Amino acid sequence: MSAPPPPPPPPQWVLDLESAGSTKPKNSPLPDPPGYTASLTRKERAQSSKVAAVRKAPTPEEMDTLKMKKAWELAIAPAKQLPMSAIGMYMTGNTLQIFSIFMIFTLFKTPVMAVAGLQRTFAPFDTPGTSGRLIGVKLVYILMNLVGLALGIWKVNQMGLLPTTRSDWLAWEGERTWSERAVPREWL
Template sequence: MSSSPPPPPQWVLDLKSTPSSKPKSSFPDPPGYTAPLSAKQRAQSSKTAVRQPPTEEDMDTLKMKKAWELAIAPAKQLPMNAIGMYMTGNTLQIFSIFMVFTLFKTPILAVIALQRTFAPFETPGTSGRLLGVKAVYILTNLLALSLGIWKVNQMGLLPTTRSDWLAWEGERTWSERAVPREWL
């Protein structure tokens, strides 16, 4: 008596069969859904819709938008830098000194490299409009620099009190004394 193996389960047959072009569903497509195009439909649509190259004015507008994004980028970093300065405390530690050094170094180097930074955006159509963008870039970097100066002051490293300058102060001359000078 020979017995044949049982037929495979339905899920095995479903995995081995090729998928249908569209799943059988009684639900309609959601609003805004477009079915993928077949290769033939894609070829026809690519022949009819040829992308026009952007005009010079469009490129200038896009370059100005990117230049403004670059100009306000240092201002976007200010809140994170301020939180970092607050978290390091006011004591002299290697971490707080490193953070303050970075706060001074980054804006200074950014202002020095100003022309190189905005060189990709320079065209005859944008050269006049880039002056305002560059001024905003310098101002945002000065804000970062002022955050570094504030932190150095909080750490007590800026000479802001009279006692910080005692080495350069002369001896006081008294107009009258309670005891003669020879007794002192």
């Protein structure tokens, strides 16, 4: 029988951790955490953090790119609220209640206020390098808010509050009479 092969040598990081000098007191029962080097003095640690903190300032082109990315995120944000608003509209039902009134009020108020404050919203992103490209972003922002407004109009129509028939506008027009009914008139 042959002897088992010797174990492989430990990785370099294990050797580095084991070779670092320890300055902790002898009476401490806790071992140092992995990667801790107590050999650095406070001054050396402060200098190394300063070197890590110093970074190259971004160029104006990089800043304009970052501002445009942030502006696009802001322009698409109203569309991200639409699914939640649609779920809220579904949950409130088509009857006239305080909850549905508040939801509809919010659906109308939010887009109108957002479009009214358009310049103030995009003012932080307006630089000479981005002013021409911001027009498309602002148009998308307005469009997304109009979709939210359309959701509110749809909900009001579902509730029967929009005047969509002739009898809503003309006093002498009567309600539509149905030639057939699914249930007898007495049940209604």
